[in-house]
Amino acid sequence: MAGQVQGKVALVTGGASGIGEAVCELLAREGASVAVTDIDELRGPELVAKIKKAGGEATFLQQDVTSEERWIEVVEEVVRRYGRLDILVSNAGIGIGVPSITQMTLEDWRRQTAINLDGVFLSVKHCLPVMRKGRGGSIVLMSSLAGLRGAQSLAGYCATKGGVRLFAKAIAMECASFGDGVRVNSVHPGIIDTPIWGKIPTGGMGGGQNAPIDPEERAKLATPFGRAGHAMEIAQGVLYLASDASSYVTGMELVIDGGMNAGGALRMPGAPAFPMPAFGG
Ligand SMILES: NC(=O)c1ccc[n+]([C@@H]2O[C@H](COP(=O)([O-])OP(=O)(O)OC[C@H]3O[C@@H](n4cnc5c(N)ncnc54)[C@H](O)[C@@H]3O)[C@@H](O)[C@H]2O)c1
Numbered sequence: 541m542a543g544q545v546q547g548k549v550a551l552v553t554g555g556a557s558g559i560g561e562a563v564c565e566l567l568a569r570e571g572a573s574v575a576v577t578d579i580d581e582l583r584g585p586e587l588v589a590k591i592k593k594a595g596g597e598a599t600f601l602q603q604d605v606t607s608e609e610r611w612i613e614v615v616e617e618v619v620r621r622y623g624r625l626d627i628l629v630s631n632a633g634i635g636i637g638v639p640s641i642t643q644m645t646l647e648d649w650r651r652q653t654a655i656n657l658d659g660v661f662l663s664v665k666h667c668l669p670v671m672r673k674g675r676g677g678s679i680v681l682m683s684s685l686a687g688l689r690g691a692q693s694l695a696g697y698c699a700t701k702g703g704v705r706l707f708a709k710a711i712a713m714e715c716a717s718f719g720d721g722v723r724v725n726s727v728h729p730g731i732i733d734t735p736i737w738g739k740i741p742t743g744g745m746g747g748g749q750n751a752p753i754d755p756e757e758r759a760k761l762a763t764p765f766g767r768a769g770h771a772m773e774i775a776q777g778v779l780y781l782a783s784d785a786s787s788y789v790t791g792m793e794l795v796i797d798g799g800m801n802a803g804g805a806l807r808m809p810g811a812p813a814f815p816m817p818a819f820g821g
Pocket residue numbers: 553554555556557558559560577578579580603604605606631632633634635655682683684685686728729730731732733734735736737739
């Protein structure tokens with residue numbers, strides 16, 4: 541049976557870890573040739589080797605998404621290798637937490653914005669022309685639940701992810717008006733158990749300590765489902781938006797958050813967490 545993105549060419553930023561890694565694996569499993577890009581030169585090639593061992597096609601390109609020069613080279617390289625580009629998943633991102641916005645340095649604000657927002661702008665600027673030359677395509681921008689709702693200690697992060705949300709809608713409207721066949725959507729994960737939580741500089745946010753945040757602990761309290769999400773549960777949503785199954789969907793927000801955005805649910809004592817299916821692979 542043909543995969544859901546059989547024969548398509550995909551570029552995934554921040555593809556070496558967490559959500560990006562799961563997206564690369566799933567797109568490759570479903571038949572896409574995947575350009576995995578990341579600043580992480582160790583994990584990226586390891587992932588490509590894993591995908592190839594499983595019978596998929598992938599290539600690693602080292603990339604800092606904040607560099608416009610590198611974007612030009614990366615897109616040229618993808619076209620040289622695979623002839624075109626059908627799917628862009630602009631996923632690379634970081635989170636910086638501070639107890640109060642008054643304590644955020646301008647340097648940190650700019651670093652976070654450069655990766656989370658400038659990087660997304662550059663990805664669309666340089667990938668869209670190639671997609672327009674082809675048969676159209678799908679752009680998936682990784683926002684966050686923090687792009688829909690305020691999150692204490694994460695005002696800077698919320699600003700970037702809220703920006704990504706409306707950027708996606710505006711580009712979706714541009715593409716619709718051009719009739720170029722390119723669809724643009726944003727994805728809004730809730731609390732997902734990935735390495736990002738161990739990397740968030742918190743400046744002592746929350747408990748006055750700078751310990752890494754445990755996503756499982758946080759999700760147990762904060763999500764109606766009573767557990768953190770798995771990267772593959774986000775990848776499944778990205779696959780839907782990347783594939784022709786979502787051919788009439790553009791400018792949409794896909795929220796994957798165990799119910800957090802819908803409201804608050806006081807879990808009954810002893811209620812089990814919602815089960816997670818085995819995705820295989
Ligand atoms: N994990 C969550 O709970 C969660 C929730 C909502 C949104 N998100 C978003 O999902 C995306 C992926 O996050 P994740 O949880 O998989 O985190 P992660 O830290 O596991 O992966 C992020 C990847 O981005 C890469 N990266 C960082 N800076 C980069 C740069 N300048 N250029 C290129 N690559 C760079 C990292 O090397 C890493 O491989 C991010 O945009 C994040 O904001 C995550």
